[in-house]
Amino acid sequence: KAGVTQTPRYLIKTRGQQVTLSCSPISGHRSVSWYQQTPGQGLQFLFEYFSETQRNKGNFPGRFSGRQFSNSRSEMNVSTLELGDSALYLCASSLTELSFGSGTRLTVV
């Protein structure tokens, strides 16, 4: 069974730009969550989607948004990028426990 797939693996963007990250969950998983990992803050919850609806939301500014499609694939978007948005962004899907992808490493310069 294929795991959670995130694309791209690495990304470099300039301050002020926007970025879209993609996540394909494990087949049959309807819940998709996004987390941000930074050295200083650890893993922080961004949001969770279930059946195309946002079910939970973390404490991040409105520049961070996401969506889920009917095939459960999800995207997250960050607008007006700041240097502090540089992080590893992890997507996870679940039936019971979370299964994580390998992440997208975003660097904002």
Added chain:
Amino acid sequence: DQQVKQNSPSLSVQEGRISILNCDYTNSMFDYFLWYKKYPAEGPTFLISISSIKDKNEDGRFTVFLNKSAKHLSLHIVPSQPGDSAVYFCAATPNSNSGYALNFGKGTSLLVTP
């Protein structure tokens, strides 16, 4: 504010000995707790979990203990193996049936030496 705390950033243990990783939480609404293991360049992988109705859960070499009154949980690895060297994250959530919004600790880097 950090609601899940792992106060030891790193731990070094000899192969064959016991590794004990600790985790404290502040939110009394948390009732489901998980441990994840992370290797470099990979996403975290689920290790073991425990519900607040239990005080111990065991899976092979891994045992998680929960002390609700102290708001403390620990992960025991016996015996430790070099392949266990990784970063271990403790996580907690208020309700396992209301979706996933895990609160993670900052992780403990475990090194198991031969």
